[in-house]
Amino acid sequence: MLPFSRVAILGLGLIGSSVARAIRAAMPTVRLSGSDADPAVRARVIELDILDDVADGAGAAVVDADLVILCVPVGAMAAVAAEIAPELSPGTVISDVGSVKGQVLADLTAALPGMAIIPAHPVAGTENSGPDAGFATLFRNRWCIITPANDADPLAVERVKSFWTAIGSNVEVMDARHHDLVLAVTSHLPHLIAYTIVSTASDLEDVTRSEVIKYSAGGFRDFTRIAASDPTMWRDVFLSNKEAVLETLQRFSEDLSALQRAIRWNDGDALHTLFTRSRAVRRAIIDAGQDTAAADFGREHE
Amino acid sequence: MLPFSRVAILGLGLIGSSVARAIRAAMPTVRLSGSDADPAVRARVIELDILDDVADGAGAAVVDADLVILCVPVGAMAAVAAEIAPELSPGTVISDVGSVKGQVLADLTAALPGMAIIPAHPVAGTENSGPDAGFATLFRNRWCIITPANDADPLAVERVKSFWTAIGSNVEVMDARHHDLVLAVTSHLPHLIAYTIVSTASDLEDVTRSEVIKYSAGGFRDFTRIAASDPTMWRDVFLSNKEAVLETLQRFSEDLSALQRAIRWNDGDALHTLFTRSRAVRRAIIDAGQDTAAADFGREHE
């Protein structure tokens, strides 16, 4: 049996459109509606023909849905929830895909009292945005973290788990606060650092922008990929997971100072020991099926 | 006419073995000799059959060569140069592939007075090491930076340029000091930061190692690739380009503090402006043919 039969998706960018495509592929009988604040996005989604019905407003899209998934930037969740509140039927399950969970759980709970709110975060994405960037297999073999409140309806949790499993994800249930700490390390800090180094490299006096670009294959180009991610989405992530991000950043800065000191004092052994440890982490990620074993991410060398 | 007809390669790891393969592919009549400190590497290279002659010692490998390329870690250049000094014929051109150029130029000049020393750095590589990791097309469409001393023989410079062009590189001539500054930004700093973040993520109390690995697709895994690079090579790079690395790191730390402050004070506009700039850099790198335009580096999504 399908966990849901009428799904509404609000926000039809990379993630929302990928969810739509994944549902079409895995559960073709589900009736799919949706909306987006941007008329150009709505028009494009109609052209792409990945939903049964694209409504002009969020309210119209959720009428009759048994699952509503908010796929907008984290900072827009509260507004969208307020917009749909009057239209929701009592049994509807509300979920989302936001990259931060504590803030979103609080926002949705405040805006939608009495509703079954089961937040989720698929740990999958690319550097691109918008409906053309989405694809049906984005979530396959990636983890989706579900962060219900302690008093959430267990049946609703099970149904959201089944939903993500059906579109190919591995599912983990976690406390929202712990999610935000884990993701601060595995996602938010890496993005913050990538944005910083791109900025540092762009602002040097002695090295030109064109030199940075020409010689980027030395390592820099790897950082520019995630630093090309959507600015609005990432602004919202940092502002809504402030505490965990700042805490993790503090740790990182301390570790960086230690390395700086090792270089300054020619402590080659300390550097070698530290650099040797990293290889094991890479190997574990590949063994866990979370990255390709191909050299250079499998980039073409021809 | 070929720029060189008898080439000796010392150090037969990723880069040395790739140079050998590239020569075989582009200039099959060149006679190729070489050696490596590690007997297992020498045995493997004989099995791979990518050189005409694998000698037990560096000295024996360079006899008769008209080009000798040192492909050992930067910290081993001086020792290898001292080892081959007695065996070199007067007209031989000496080059290398080291990732740092000021130190290497100084080391080779001191060890080999009177010889034509034309250092080079192919800005190309992968996270893997050893002769099995090499391949013939590694240098194709990548830049090779040549850093001769001011008084270097112009003919020798031309020949080394022709050599790298013949195996597919674009060539740029640059002052060694400027090279070290540019590469500090585009390669050394990215590696330093990647090593640091992997270390930070491994040492947290509240987030387990297995969580870091499971949820690495949020961005962290991109960093683990370059943090899996050879520890000896990178120890040597940081110690021999200390000044430029520390200077660049200082800039990075200042920029990171500014971002930290913007997050702490909820300055969403500053974050958004900064994040928007980065996209242009990524686009320029793709337009310059230095990275793939495919989402997620073209990683397989199914």
Ligand SMILES: NC(=O)c1ccc[n+]([C@@H]2O[C@H](COP(=O)([O-])OP(=O)(O)OC[C@H]3O[C@@H](n4cnc5c(N)ncnc54)[C@H](OP(=O)(O)O)[C@@H]3O)[C@@H](O)[C@H]2O)c1
């Ligand atoms: N990208 C990733 O890698 C990734 C991974 C996991 C989770 N997430 C999360 O997924 C969510 C969506 O991200 P995305 O990458 O799909 O972004 P995206 O491609 O930019 O799509 C977001 C869409 O939501 C629309 N939108 C914004 N505010 C809205 C509102 N008030 N009402 C209705 N629609 C609105 C946007 O329209 P406009 O064009 O008008 O802005 C845009 O079309 C975010 O919460 C993000 O944290 C992202």
Ligand SMILES: NC(=O)c1ccc[n+]([C@@H]2O[C@H](COP(=O)([O-])OP(=O)(O)OC[C@H]3O[C@@H](n4cnc5c(N)ncnc54)[C@H](OP(=O)(O)O)[C@@H]3O)[C@@H](O)[C@H]2O)c1
């Ligand atoms: N990897 C990259 O991405 C990259 C890119 C551009 C330039 N480079 C430069 O290329 C050079 C080689 O790096 P690589 O990546 O090819 O490293 P690699 O795969 O580790 O190969 C280096 C080889 O040199 C051998 N070696 C070490 N000391 C030696 C000595 N005294 N005499 C003879 N052989 C010796 C090593 O043997 P052992 O096994 O005994 O150590 C190893 O087989 C370095 O200077 C590096 O800075 C690297």
